[in-house]
Amino acid sequence: MATRASLANPRPPRIAEAQIRLLERLCNACAVSGNESEVRKIVLEQVKPYASEVRVDALGNVLAVRLGQTSQPLRVMVAAHMDEVGLMLVDDEGDGIFRFDVIGGLNASQLVAKSVFVGREHVPGVIGRPIRISEDNDRDEKLTLDDLRIDVSPDNAKRVKAGDYATFSTAFARLGASLRAKAMDDRIGVANLIELLRNAPPNIDLLAAFTVQEEVGLRGARVAGYALNPDLALVLDCTPAHDLPFWEGDSTAAGQENTHYNTRLGAGPAIYISDASTIHDPRLIRHLMETAEQLRIPYQIRQPGGGGTDAGAIHRQRFGIPSVSLSVPGRYIHTPASLVRLEDWKNTLRLAHAALSRLTPAVLAADR
């Protein structure tokens, strides 16, 4: 049974060398939806010293509780998903060549010639396009999964089998003020949540949910939200930045303003208003914005539109759970290499921590 004892002195978290090295480990781990154990191991090792209660639920979510030190603290769920988009072998065609399927939102036309790791042993492979005798030169433009194979080489074929997961083998790297890695969506959220748990504000019961299967339909968050039954939820994720110079190969678009960037790198944490799965709670949106403005933390509003976060599943649980999402903007997410700015990461963690520290029941007592 958890007790309301002080585990460490709370302090505002900061991103330093150790945090970057942890993010590197998290990003390099292979954890495609449904197979999150590599990331779960790291999470368990990191959170155990700081949580008063840790459990792994039936779907594989890590639920870690750190109780507040005031009387009747708000019960706040903070969620980040452990899984990443990836691949699965579906048919052995011999000679080390496998057909594969995608898990989560991956675009088949971006997969050719990418290096991958397959199965538990991280057997290296490459995504190839078997040569096809065809006069149709346009085929390269519209590759489908039927055109592609994973090739692990014949001598390694016995180390993998249909049903094995695969993911990109991109290694984490620092590129000046930026960080490049696979699976930044949502290992950077996982890293943020670990830091929040380590430095939990004393005014809330922090109910951390490291969720599974977000990329295939917010499945882990659904049961985690039901089980934790919090007063409110904050979801930490990574959202696309389509902020490159605007061009569409269309003469009418030349010189026009980019009107669908979703978010921009370097503009600070992205606060969600609405996406395809959630109309976020206006009271919590206001709370995030006011906190950012008072502390002069830069922030941006993620453009309303498609996509979704774990909030989509959480806010519909039980009697309704007021929810809000906060993301680090990332370029090229759902590809082998995503790119984030270190400064955006720092500001996201600062804003999340400050907003949680300032939460009072009055925020939810207001009319929605």
Added chain:
Amino acid sequence: MKTFIQQLVETPGPSGYESQVRDLVKKELEPLVDELYVDQLGNLIARQGTPGANGAKIMLAAHLDEVGVAATHIDEQGFVRFLPVGALSPLSCLGSRVQFLNGASGVIGAEGLADENKTPTFGQLFIDLGRSSRTECPVRVGDEAVFVQPFIDLGERLVGKALDDRIGVALLVEVLREIQEQKIQSPHGLYFVFSVQEQVGARGAITAAYGVDPDLGIAVDATPSGDTPAGRKLVASLGKGPAIRVRDGSTLFDPSIVDWMVRTAEAAGLPFQLEVVEKEYTGGRAIQLSHAGVPVGCLSLPCRYMHTASEMVDYRDLQNGVRLMLELLQRPFLPGRG
């Protein structure tokens, strides 16, 4: 009742931002019900009575929200790009006037249309608020707006924005008023739910149904009519009575409830229409799948030009819907599948 309907439709309430409509309904209900509360998603729930010996806990649900638009970008010249909130066609946006919740009004324009006879995409549409730069624009990314159109009383027919589903809201409020004025005794415990976020997937009804945990649910919603020149078959007509829905895109309604509704309407000599629609859904789908499962029915009011700035319903359908609902609520419901 028409004055109240006018107030309802002229109040803005896009999905997620229903507070103004909720306040209006709340004020109307305060003297009429035993208990009134708002849940964490913003659903307004009014309880009247408790279930008697042969009674059930019945949830009646109409939604407060209406289709709208959300600002996605303010450009350098002060034009606002937007996306729909709910199932809104670009066709019904063009030329419409909209108002944001902070009061800022504008008109929807289009450009870059290669063929003026083709439906534009949302990317080709923008809201012009009469400003000439981003800094002057009174709207922020994420702000929601609704159509602006005055209510018109055409006698039997009523025209306005948001009649989907303010007409259902008006029906439930009127039922409560009648229960109060005529001192009607129901054997049931009645939960009138005015739900949020229906247009984006009946989200409010999911948590409201969890909270109410009813024995039986009836959704009350507007339904597309099939009585225009080349209308669809098996869809209801204006003026021929409320529709008893058998099936829609998300729900196969409980046959015993459909039967109960039909028998009750026949016994009371009230007009009704049976209805099957292919794509639509109501809060009924959320109620049905709540907890261990709940038998559901749906009473709908035929509506022309749904999800546009000018929807049209028939006042007599509303009156007959109120009568049918009052008849239903006074009778025991005997569930069972033959």
